[in-house]
Amino acid sequence: TEPGRSLVYPTPTYVLYRTLAAAQPADVIEIPYADDYSLPISELATAGGAVTFIASPNSPSAHAVPIQDLRKLASQLTGVLVVDEAYVDFADETALPLVQELENVIIVRTLSKGYSLAGLRLGFGIANPKLLSGLFKVKDSYNVDAIACLVGAAAMRDQVYKNECVAKVKASRAKLALDLKQLGFQVWDSQTNFLLVQPPQSNAEAIYLELKERGILVRYFNQPGLDDKLRITVGTDEQNQTLIEALLHCLMLCDK
Ligand SMILES: Cc1ncc(COP(=O)(O)O)c(C=O)c1O
Structure with a gap:
């Protein structure tokens, strides 16, 4: 970012923004989300960042x-x-229409999630040509490798397969959310392939450790506002069932 102008983003969000800014180094201004995760628009705008990052859908919320x-x-x-x-x-919903309406918006995507191609390490940006030409000026002279381009393009052409995979995840997400609610968890609405949940006794760390003992990894964030919650990635229906059964035991053990 330009000297005196910062990277701005609402928190909690994807933790790598902070790490990558520190590696530049770039100044960062973090603006907390309200409890209902409504966007703090005027605070973000007033912060005057050279770049403002919004993950939407957001992680871990x-x-x-x-x-x-x-x-x-x-x-x-x-x-x-x-x-x-x-x-x-x-x-x-996607924010894609904004790139045609506004010159200062870029949308970035990855093939790691919906396309299940995390190992390909391929992502892309969509913006108007003027904004992109600025990025081309600072782009590394080497391109994304040819195999990744071919695999990525083939994956994007096969929307039927991708939509089938996404539909499976969404169906499993709905079932998992219901099962967790029945165990007394608070479950936030999810637009992603994971759920943010709060255990009935808010003892997130104890449950995280107990699940880890059983070989089940969920995400625990040791930070204010999140340390009473867990982020659980949606697995297959079978994996989700194993999780629910393990949680039944954990709730009994950890509530003692
Ligand atoms: C919000 C968000 N953005 C970007 C990424 C990066 O994805 P990748 O580096 O796999 O393309 C992640 C990965 O966890 C994420 O959660």
């Missing part, structure tokens, strides 16, 4: 930011708005 909020934010910013749509395939 699993919520998506409504396109009208992103539009409002982008039109108030003097810098660039990056909308990170890593999880968009699991969501109801």
